[in-house]
Amino acid sequence: xxxxxxxxxxxxxxxxxxxxxxxxxxxxxxxxxxxxxxxxxxxxxxxxxxxxxxxxxxxxxxxxxxxxxxxxxxxxxxxxxxxxxxxxxxxxxxxxxxxxxxxxxxxxxxxxxxxxxxxxxxxxxxxxxxxxxxxxxxxxxxxxxxxxxxxxxxxxxxxxxxxxxxxxxxxxxxxxxxxxxxxxxxxxxxxxxxxxxxxxxxxxxxxxxxxxxxxxxxxxxxxxxxxxxxxxxxxxxxxxxxxxxxxxxxxxxxxxxxxxxxxxxxxxxxxxxxxxxxxxx
Amino acid sequence: xxxxxxxxxxxxxxxxxxxxxxxxxxxxxxxxxxxxxxxxxxxxxxxxxxxxxxxxxxxxxxxxxxxxxxxxxxxxxxxxxxxxxxxxxxxxxxxxxxxxxxxxxxxxxxxxxxxxxxxxxxxxxxxxxxxxxxxxxxxxxxxxxxxxxxxxxxxxxxxxxxxxxxxxxxxxxxxxxxxxxxxxxxxxxxxxxxxxxxxxxxxxxxxxxxxxxxxxxxxxxxxxxxxxxxxxxxxxxxxxxxxxxxxxxxxxxxxxxxxxxxxxxxxxxxxxxxxxxxxxxxxxxxxxxxxxxxxxxxxxxxxxxxxxxxxxxxxxx
Numbered sequence: 001x002x003x004x005x006x007x008x009x010x011x012x013x014x015x016x017x018x019x020x021x022x023x024x025x026x027x028x029x030x031x032x033x034x035x036x037x038x039x040x041x042x043x044x045x046x047x048x049x050x051x052x053x054x055x056x057x058x059x060x061x062x063x064x065x066x067x068x069x070x071x072x073x074x075x076x077x078x079x080x081x082x083x084x085x086x087x088x089x090x091x092x093x094x095x096x097x098x099x100x101x102x103x104x105x106x107x108x109x110x111x112x113x114x115x116x117x118x119x120x121x122x123x124x125x126x127x128x129x130x131x132x133x134x135x136x137x138x139x140x141x142x143x144x145x146x147x148x149x150x151x152x153x154x155x156x157x158x159x160x161x162x163x164x165x166x167x168x169x170x171x172x173x174x175x176x177x178x179x180x181x182x183x184x185x186x187x188x189x190x191x192x193x194x195x196x197x198x199x200x201x202x203x204x205x206x207x208x209x210x211x212x213x214x215x216x217x218x219x220x221x222x223x224x225x226x227x228x229x230x231x232x233x234x235x236x237x238x239x240x241x242x243x244x245x246x247x248x249x250x251x252x253x254x255x256x257x258x259x260x261x262x263x264x265x266x267x268x269x270x271x272x273x274x275x276x277x278x279x280x281x
Numbered sequence: 282x283x284x285x286x287x288x289x290x291x292x293x294x295x296x297x298x299x300x301x302x303x304x305x306x307x308x309x310x311x312x313x314x315x316x317x318x319x320x321x322x323x324x325x326x327x328x329x330x331x332x333x334x335x336x337x338x339x340x341x342x343x344x345x346x347x348x349x350x351x352x353x354x355x356x357x358x359x360x361x362x363x364x365x366x367x368x369x370x371x372x373x374x375x376x377x378x379x380x381x382x383x384x385x386x387x388x389x390x391x392x393x394x395x396x397x398x399x400x401x402x403x404x405x406x407x408x409x410x411x412x413x414x415x416x417x418x419x420x421x422x423x424x425x426x427x428x429x430x431x432x433x434x435x436x437x438x439x440x441x442x443x444x445x446x447x448x449x450x451x452x453x454x455x456x457x458x459x460x461x462x463x464x465x466x467x468x469x470x471x472x473x474x475x476x477x478x479x480x481x482x483x484x485x486x487x488x489x490x491x492x493x494x495x496x497x498x499x500x501x502x503x504x505x506x507x508x509x510x511x512x513x514x515x516x517x518x519x520x521x522x523x524x525x526x527x528x529x530x531x532x533x534x535x536x537x538x539x540x541x542x543x544x545x546x547x548x549x550x551x552x553x554x555x556x557x558x559x560x561x562x563x564x565x566x567x568x569x570x571x572x573x574x575x576x577x578x579x580x581x582x583x584x585x586x587x588x589x590x591x592x593x594x595x596x597x598x
Contacts, residue, residue, distance in 0.1 A: 168505075229451060229484070
């Protein structure tokens with residue numbers, strides 16, 4: 001009788017031998033859990049077709065979406081972080097940077113590039129949340145500053161796609177001063193009468209909100225993005241009660257007068273082109 | 282009554298001893314002058330010893346010393362009580378955590394602006410612990426623009442544990458208010474001097490901290506986050522504040538060495554709080570010297586120098 005009685009308890013198939021769905025074929029919406037094929041998802045700009053949840057994406061995806069035929073020239077691609085303070089918390093900062101560079105394939109939390117958008121010259125700085133929370137450090141500040149110089153050189157509009165947890169603590173004072181640095185540079189852009197579009201995506205908080213993200217000639221945002229100076233947890237602790245529904249979302253900021261408009265990623269390029277033409281005309 | 286921090290305790294003991302000895306000398310015929318003199322010498326030595334070797338965390342404590350003078354004390358002393366406070370952002374309200382107005386510096390009109398902390402429990406609440414709301418930053422900007430319009434130099438005093446992280450502050454755009462100030466201060470046509478007199482916490486400090494001269498008093502701190510918050514985020518516990526204070530390189534000496542501030546103003550040996558009049562005098566002299574230096578530069582060049590200075594900050598490979 002032993003041949004149909006289970007004589008070993010539990011699941012014995014090793015993890016290695018388990019049949020997994022191959023990576024990259026399917027995407028499950030992180031909001032409504034609907035499953036799509038990856039290609040449909042990409043075609044829909046990484047937005048859920050059902051609940052229109054905007055999945056977080058990085059510089060690579062934004063460049064592909066925005067630049068004509070996905071063609072662009074990257075600026076200062078090799079700039080990478082120093083360790084001015086020899087900072088060490090539970091881990092050395094240099095090790096943290098190296099590990100993140102390896103796992104993310106990125107050099108730091110922003111990539112800058114110039115290319116064309118509907119035939120118009122355009123410079124974009126796009127932040128990557130995957131790199132130490134998209135935190136603002138020396139490299140981010142310097143790359144954005146140089147990208148602004150490029151826009152001035154090309155006499156073209158400039159955009160920053162913000163996606164950041166705020167300042168990079170491991171660069172302490174250096175990080176703080178990047179807020180001043182980028183703001184100073186934006187002043188020079190303004191002096192050259194070149195438009196600056198600040199595009200706020202989920203999440204945009206802390207020192208980024210308190211500097212360049214709020215300084216656009218146009219401030220625009222993706223739907224339902226978290227946009228804050230102090231994060232919801234800190235505010236909740238300060239006031240000692242629950243936060244109202246929808247607090248610190250793009251829609252909340254639009255209502256309170258801090259955004260020009262909210263744009264679906266599916267219509268981003270077209271909407272942006274319309275805006276830019278108004279300036280360029 | 283003075284407050285003594287734990288590392289200041291030895292001084293307290295000596296000071297009490299001196300007072301007692303003097304009293305004995307006064308009430309009896311015994312000559313205590315030699316003894317008092319010896320004790321005073323000991324006090325001087327001890328003071329030197331304690332304050333020469335302060336750790337970063339002790340400096341943070343010094344910056345928050347309850348006896349330390351706040352912005353209004355500096356402004357009143359420096360302007361010889363000619364300061365006339367101006368209120369309101371012309372939009373929402375008057376923020377009590379941020380003060381500003383014209384005053385005379387040896388006859389010359391200067392716009393003084395600063396975060397203000399309270400001197401007792403009631404006033405601390407009234408001043409919101411020196412944490413401005415957006416309207417505080419907008420009031421500061423209004424006053425800076427006013428000074429610019431009439432060609433008056435600007436001096437700001439920075440002393441804040443941070444911009445207020447409240448619900449209304451978020452609603453009214455705390456981030457936008459600070460961002461706007463940073464942007465506009467970068468382009469002010471008049472000389473701007475920023476002095477960190479206590480705590481310089483992050484964006485809340487930078488919101489009135491962009492200038493031709495950014496200087497720190499010796500026993501102050503300036504960084505992107507307080508050591509306590511840094512500890513709680515990076516170490517997930519409040520216990521590592523001393524370690525965080527060291528790691529952040531937030532003292533005046535470190536900030537100067539890293540070229541993130543222009544100068545350090547040395548305090549009287551026992552700290553700004555124990556020799557306040559002397560401190561006010563030192564700060565006043567420094568402001569006068571900076572103004573003289575800055576006025577010799579054409580406005581256009583001053584602005585470019587200011588932008589270039591901040592653009593040079595950062596380390597990369």
